[in-house]
Amino acid sequence: MQPPNSTAVRTALWRALHVQLDAAPHILEDTTGLQLIAPEEGWQQRPDMDPVFSRRVRAAMVARARFIEDLMVREADNGITQYVILGAGLDTFAQRHPDMAARLQIFEIDEPGTLAWKRQRLIDNGYTISSGLHFVGVDFERGQSWWDSLLEAGFNQTIPAVIVCTGVTLYLSKEAISQMLRQVAAMAPGTKVAITFLLPQELLEEEDLQLQQASMKGAKASGNPFVSFFTPEQLTELATASGLNNVSIILPAQLKALYFSNRKDGLAPASGEMFLTATIGS
Numbered sequence: 001m002q003p004p005n006s007t008a009v010r011t012a013l014w015r016a017l018h019v020q021l022d023a024a025p026h027i028l029e030d031t032t033g034l035q036l037i038a039p040e041e042g043w044q045q046r047p048d049m050d051p052v053f054s055r056r057v058r059a060a061m062v063a064r065a066r067f068i069e070d071l072m073v074r075e076a077d078n079g080i081t082q083y084v085i086l087g088a089g090l091d092t093f094a095q096r097h098p099d100m101a102a103r104l105q106i107f108e109i110d111e112p113g114t115l116a117w118k119r120q121r122l123i124d125n126g127y128t129i130s131s132g133l134h135f136v137g138v139d140f141e142r143g144q145s146w147w148d149s150l151l152e153a154g155f156n157q158t159i160p161a162v163i164v165c166t167g168v169t170l171y172l173s174k175e176a177i178s179q180m181l182r183q184v185a186a187m188a189p190g191t192k193v194a195i196t197f198l199l200p201q202e203l204l205e206e207e208d209l210q211l212q213q214a215s216m217k218g219a220k221a222s223g224n225p226f227v228s229f230f231t232p233e234q235l236t237e238l239a240t241a242s243g244l245n246n247v248s249i250i251l252p253a254q255l256k257a258l259y260f261s262n263r264k265d266g267l268a269p270a271s272g273e274m275f276l277t278a279t280i281g282s
């Protein structure tokens with residue numbers, strides 16, 4: 001078993017920090033990841049958890065998670081029963097929505113060691129692993145196919161699903177992203193897609209440029225450099241060329257309008273990330 005990578009840990013801690021520091025109503029109530037990580041006392045004093053420095057980043061993390069959850073809840077109500085999370089990390093949807101999870105087949109795809117660690121930590125903390133929660137370990141470094149592994153785990157490719165991927169494409173080459181999108185485009189009609197991408201620096205709000213530069217520096221130092229950035233036009237072109245249709249781009253300003261418009265504390269998400277959404281047509 002291996003602990004989750006530093007990116008997954010940071011994301012989970014930022015989500016918990018939102019609950020601890022930001023005023024109610026919270027965009028997302030998620031401290032489950034913090035429970036699984038069980039960091040040392042004083043973790044809030046880490047430089048990347050600084051209350052001021054991390055404010056817009058943690059807002060962005062909870063906004064994207066809330067957007068995904070709203071999508072899944074809506075589509076489950078419309079009859080979709082399969083939920084695929086590419087690069088699941090410390091996603092806690094199944095633990096925080098047990099009634100809904102009981103009606104779904106949830107496939108969490110990530111490194112085998114990470115998922116083994118997560119499964120054990122869930123058990124250690126008293127969580128029941130439902131029969132519909134599938135941990136799909138994929139050794140990406142050895143070229144293992146996530147699609148083949150998904151099918152082996154029991155995914156039904158003849159019926160629609162919700163497939164999401166957040167915080168992953170920035171580490172992939174354009175060709176690898178295109179390959180992933182082509183596979184997604186071949187899924188059953190009615191499948192809903194939501195994937196995040198990074199905007200290039202020239203499109204960032206001034207106050208977020210420093211955040212992204214710091215993140216890029218840290219990622220490079222850890223051996224996981226940021227690779228891919230897209231303008232909305234470039235992303236739309238790539239998605240269309242990869243076979244996706246009914247494509248929409250959700251920009252940070254739209255997430256801000258959805259989840260932060262009535263807040264009195266001025267909390268707002270960083271401007272570095274956008275969503276690609278699509279519905280697979282017949």
